Amino acid sequence: MDSAELRANLERYHSECYGWALSCCAHKHGEAESVLQAVYLKVLEGKARYDGRAAFKTWLFAVIRRTAADERRRHWLRGFGLLKYGERAAPVKLADSPDDALLRAEQQTQLRHALTVLPRRQHEVLHLVFYHELSLAEAAVVMRVSLGAARTHYERGKKRLRQLLQEEQVSDGATRPAVQ
Numbered sequence: 019m020d021s022a023e024l025r026a027n028l029e030r031y032h033s034e035c036y037g038w039a040l041s042c043c044a045h046k047h048g049e050a051e052s053v054l055q056a057v058y059l060k061v062l063e064g065k066a067r068y069d070g071r072a073a074f075k076t077w078l079f080a081v082i083r084r085t086a087a088d089e090r091r092r093h094w095l096r097g098f099g100l101l102k103y104g105e106r107a108a109p110v111k112l113a114d115s116p117d118d119a120l121l122r123a124e125q126q127t128q129l130r131h132a133l134t135v136l137p138r139r140q141h142e143v144l145h146l147v148f149y150h151e152l153s154l155a156e157a158a159v160v161m162r163v164s165l166g167a168a169r170t171h172y173e174r175g176k177k178r179l180r181q182l183l184q185e186e187q188v189s190d191g192a193t194r195p196a197v198q
Contacts, residue, residue: 019068027074028058034150038079041145042086053086060085076156079146083160132182140175143168 019027028035035057039050057078060066066081068074133141139161146157158168 019070019074021062024061024068028061028078031075031078034075035078035082038146038150039082039086041142041149042083043089049086049089053082053089056089057082057085072159073156075150076152076159079150079152079156079160080162083142128183128186129179132179132186135182136175136178137171139163139167139171140178143171144175144179147172 036050036054039054039057040047043049043053057066060081061068061078068077071077072080133144136144142161143154143157146152146160147154152160154168154172155165157172158165161168163171
């Protein structure tokens with residue numbers, strides 16, 4: 019792949035890459051930006067080379083994941099440790115009514131919280147499949163696990179997420195429709 023094509027692909031997937039970097043960096047914006055910058059440097063300097071064995075997006079997500087893991091290790095080794103990330107309020111788009119906006123914000127908060135409770139691999143596979151529209155095979159490549167392991171984490175993650183969201187509704191005493 020020539021330099022111009024490489025740059026075009028990086029620009030094409032930038033917003034998705036940033037979202038994946040955020041997920042890999044516990045939604046710490048500064049850390050995600052740093053990781054993404056390091057990834058782009060690796061790619062543009064030829065330290066990370068696309069060999070065509072997987073889709074470009076799949077390969078790039080794997081590079082982001084490994085770079086984020088390396089960055090976490092460096093921070094840990096420096097004695098900072100990993101901090102749990104808290105819930106972050108997502109910006110809410112203007113809805114038809116304030117009630118709809120409030121309901122959507124509550125559902126988003128519940129979903130984000132439930133995702134943080136899932137084991138790391140389950141969280142990663144669900145994030146890759148649903149937010150970045152990767153297939154399970156592509157997610158397995160990014161995560162460096164077998165397709166069977168990715169399927170197992172995916173199914174267990176969906177099941178556990180469904181349970182957590184139902185438990186959240188029961189504990190709220192809510193009678194609103196379930197988040198699907």
